Amino acid sequence: MLIRVSPQHPIKPSEITPESVHADRRQFLARMGLAGAGLALAGCSEAKPPQPSVSAAAGPEAALPALDVKKKTEMAGNEKLTPYDDVTHYNNYYEFGTDKADPARNAGTLRTRPWTVAIDGECEAPGQFDLDTLIKPHALEERIYRLRCVEAWSMVIPWVGFPLADLLKRFKPNSRAKFVQFYSLADAAQMPMIKRGVLPYPYREGLRIDEAMHPLAFMVVGLYGKVLPNQNGAPIRLMTPWKYGFKSAKSIVRIRFTETQPETTWNAIGAAEYGFYGNVNPEVDHPRWSQASERRLGELFRKPTLPFNGYPEVAPLYAGMDLRRYY
Numbered sequence: 001m002l003i004r005v006s007p008q009h010p011i012k013p014s015e016i017t018p019e020s021v022h023a024d025r026r027q028f029l030a031r032m033g034l035a036g037a038g039l040a041l042a043g044c045s046e047a048k049p050p051q052p053s054v055s056a057a058a059g060p061e062a063a064l065p066a067l068d069v070k071k072k073t074e075m076a077g078n079e080k081l082t083p084y085d086d087v088t089h090y091n092n093y094y095e096f097g098t099d100k101a102d103p104a105r106n107a108g109t110l111r112t113r114p115w116t117v118a119i120d121g122e123c124e125a126p127g128q129f130d131l132d133t134l135i136k137p138h139a140l141e142e143r144i145y146r147l148r149c150v151e152a153w154s155m156v157i158p159w160v161g162f163p164l165a166d167l168l169k170r171f172k173p174n175s176r177a178k179f180v181q182f183y184s185l186a187d188a189a190q191m192p193m194i195k196r197g198v199l200p201y202p203y204r205e206g207l208r209i210d211e212a213m214h215p216l217a218f219m220v221v222g223l224y225g226k227v228l229p230n231q232n233g234a235p236i237r238l239m240t241p242w243k244y245g246f247k248s249a250k251s252i253v254r255i256r257f258t259e260t261q262p263e264t265t266w267n268a269i270g271a272a273e274y275g276f277y278g279n280v281n282p283e284v285d286h287p288r289w290s291q292a293s294e295r296r297l298g299e300l301f302r303k304p305t306l307p308f309n310g311y312p313e314v315a316p317l318y319a320g321m322d323l324r325r326y327y
């Protein structure tokens with residue numbers, strides 16, 4: 001989403017456009033070149049799983065510590081993994097810039113330790129927790145999930161984390177806890193775009209409590225076996241693979257249980273375009289583009305988009321709901 005508004009003017013939903021056509025074409029052509037090279041290489045090393053590319057390994061991510069992964073689950077139909085270099089250099093993280101290359105360039109200023117997460121709202125055991133203490137009780141698991149961005153591109157990523165439900169239950173949500181809201185960090189000293197005000201910060205997202213408790217909802221602390229790069233939402237972010245990527249808040253500092261549906265960032269600035277649910281649905285187009293197909297990063301041809309992004313096990317959460325109305 002390229003936003004062409006000056007910081008002095010409040011943003012209108014009509015001004016939030018997808019990647020501009022020429023930028024998209026430039027990237028597409030560049031990728032065709034890359035994809036061609038990738039194809040030739042893949043022919044010689046078919047048995048090998050995709051590895052972080054040389055350029056990524058030489059960058060700052062090379063220093064990221066490996067994580068102790070206890071269990072691995074393939075949950076993307078054995079589709080080819082998106083190369084590490086793409087996963088970490090084609091990002092949406094507006095606090096560090098609106099261009100897809102900006103987060104990798106600018107997120108080096110984010111300090112991910114010490115890191116505190118506040119848990120509050122409708123629960124019996126709220127508190128402020130040091131991140132390492134918070135995640136210590138959880139065995140780390142790798143889950144290969146698809147990420148489908150609302151802008152109609154997608155990736156297949158080996159995330160490392162643990163079920164969100166396991167975390168939430170520890171704080172004993174009470175009977176009024178009907179939703180969960182997530183807040184990203186908003187620190188102008190570390191995030192160059194906070195003052196520019198392209199989005200209303202802090203970035204906030206939310207789930208209904210039953211969605212949050214669904215076994216697919218995942219708290220992410222790493223990818224490709226290593227600690228999360230800053231641009232991917234270090235030190236802790238959400239991943240709900242059946243929803244558009246904007247639901248997965250990065251660099252989370254607060255988790256709040258609420259009784260009523262919480263405000264979420266994209267919904268607040270453009271409710272007609274970004275629903276609270278954000279479930280991937282090929283039949284419900286974005287007002288300005290189709291959601292029927294997607295461009296998988298690193299691949300030449302578009303793929304059809306699947307209902308719930310290919311995770312039909314979540315469908316019972318929405319039984320009886322009109323998914324055109326609750327998009």
Ligand SMILES: Nc1nc2c(c(=O)[nH]1)N[C@H]1C(S)=C(S)[C@@H](COP(=O)(O)O)O[C@H]1N2
Nearest residue numbers: 091092093094149184203232245246248250
């Ligand atoms: N705090 C914050 N979280 C965010 C965003 C953002 O701009 N700020 N972008 C969202 C969007 S639109 C997507 S598609 C995913 C992208 O995650 P990735 O860069 O790890 O692929 O992060 C989501 N989480």
Ligand SMILES: [Mo]
Nearest residue numbers: 149150245246
């Ligand atoms: Mo997105």
